[in-house]
Amino acid sequence: MTDMASLMEDRASAKVISDNLQKPVDWDSPKLARKIKQRYAAERRFRSYGLCAISLALLALFVLGYSVVSKGYSAFFQTYIQMEIYFDPAEIDPDGTGDPAVIGNANFNGLIRDALSKRFPEVSGRSERRNLFDIVSGGASYDLREEVMENPGLIGQTRKVWLISGDDFDMLNKGYISADTEEGNRRLDDQELGWYNTLVADGAVEKHFHTRFFTNGDSREPELAGIWGAAVGSFYTLMVTLALSFPIGVLAAVYLEEFAPRNRLTAIIEVNINNLAAVPSIVFGLLGLEVYLNFMHLPRSAPVVGGMTLALMTLPTIIIASRAAIKAVPPSIRHAALGLGASPVQTVTHHVLPLAMPGILTGTIIGMAQALGESAPLLMIGMVAFIVDIPGGATDPATVLPVQIYLWADSPERAFVEKTSAAIMVLLGFLILMNGLAVYLRKKLEWKW
Known part of the structure; x- marks a missing residue:
């Protein structure tokens, strides 16, 4: 009896659906027009939601990319300081043997410090001299060593050489350290700013493409660190x-x-x-x-x-x-x-x-x-x-x-x-x-x- 009742209900439902399907559709009725309009409006909203989502994603990507590029593009360039270096034979090869081992162990850092002291003879105090020597990176001595090892004929000559600068002077030259900031709030004092301005006025400060960033390993010195x-x-x-x-x-x-x-x-x-x-x-x-x-x-x-x-x-x-x-x-x-x-x-x-x-x-x-x-x-x-x-x-x-x-x-x-x-x-x-x-x-x- 239960199965028979269920069968009768299914047939009645099917008849109602069939009768509804056979009724003609009034395409000009206000009710149907309103439903079609609502459907089109819903589709337009859905499309606009998708466009907004894509726009937000692109905006976030642009902000991220701009933040990274604006902070990182300057790392592909490095500040160099031109110094007049006297390749002192007494310091590099005192016996005149030309032995690469002797030349390799020479104090090239001392040659750079002598050039800086000669360029700014008014600097006398120990702390001032320490700040003066920080103009040039500690890795510049290795560049001089390689240059002399490749060309021993430089010994005894005086040459103008471009040396890699220290990280603070590099940041100053790139604009990350502002000279308008109060002296107590920046890493370089007024005296160091004066040395920098003097070098710039003499045309002894330039930015070159930083190949070391792609050829060096890691280092404690930022100007020498590479990937x-x-x-x-x-x-x-x-x-x-x-x-x-x-x-x-x-x-x-x-x-x-x-x-x-x-x-x-x-x-x-x-x-x-x-x-x-x-x-x-x-x-x-x-x-x-x-x-x-x-x-x-x-x-x-x-x-x-x-x-x-x-x-x-x-x-x-x-x-x-x-x-x-x-x-x-x-x-x-x-x-x-x-x-x-x-x-x-x-x-x-x-x-x-x-x-x-x-x-x-x-x-x-x-x-x-x-x-x-x-x-x-x-x-x-x-x-x-x-x-x-x-x-x-x-x-x-x-x-x-x-x-x-x-x-x-x-x-x-x-x-x-x-x-x-x-x-x-x-x-x-x-x-x-x-x-x-x-x-x-x-x-x-x-x-x-």
Whole structure:
């Protein structure tokens, strides 16, 4: 009886719907016109909301980009001071032997100080002389040494040489230190401003392109610090990450998508892979600290450990992207290969993988870009150390660009602010390049079905 009553109710409802559908629609009625107008207004509002969201995103991106570029572009230029240097033979090569070892151990810093004292003979006090010698960077003596080592004929001559300035005079020349500020509120006193104005009036102050920023390693002196050491460390770290994560990730994706049985175990594995992709990166750093350093006793602050740690973080991204690319290959290609006698392994290696490779490469490059921008896992394994030398291999102590930015941002000197922003610009450039490469490969290699 209950089933019969339900059947009768369903038939009655169907009859009502049928009768309503058969009624003619009055397209000119005010009610319908009002509804259509409301629908169009809702669509316009939805479209305007989307445009507002995009505009806000672009505005935020512009503000961020302007903030970084405005603070960092000046780091690509460095102030140089022209000094008249007398290459004193008694100081450089007293015995006249021309021995490179003797010349290399000469006190070139003393030659610079003699030139500064001669240029400003009125300076006599110890503190005043210390401030005077800070006009030129402490690294300028190494430049003089290299110049004399390359051309020993300079010994005994007097030459005008452009020397890299100290960081405070560089900041003054770039406008970050204002002469209008009260003397007690700026790093340079009035006497130092007078020396600077004298040098400017004599045409002895210029800004040159700062090649050291791209060729030097880290340094305690802002004017000598560069990103090359961190860039090389990032390269070795990414190579280790790629060598580990790419083959393991692709093979795991192939097995899960093509060969793994559909049971509870594979379902658990798939859920865990998806969850690992959302795990905070610092958790992988803790895992690397415990396993690679405390248990396996691998070298601390080495790219090989950093690469192994980042490989753990990158694996879920590569597996998920590879599975999506493999799944996108039409089943008809698999059926055709199997129908012609190919084995399942031959079908995957000869047909499925080549067709899925554009998507796999895109996911891999995006994963590598994510690894390039990570700092938290590397901080946990000791890659935050102060490294001056350029690493020569994956086992040498090194740091990476994000950690180098972190170190410079924590430095008190004003000159490191522009170094930090400039390093961010370089890092963003690499990330944009890698993402652009991923887009290019996807467009260039993708198959149209």
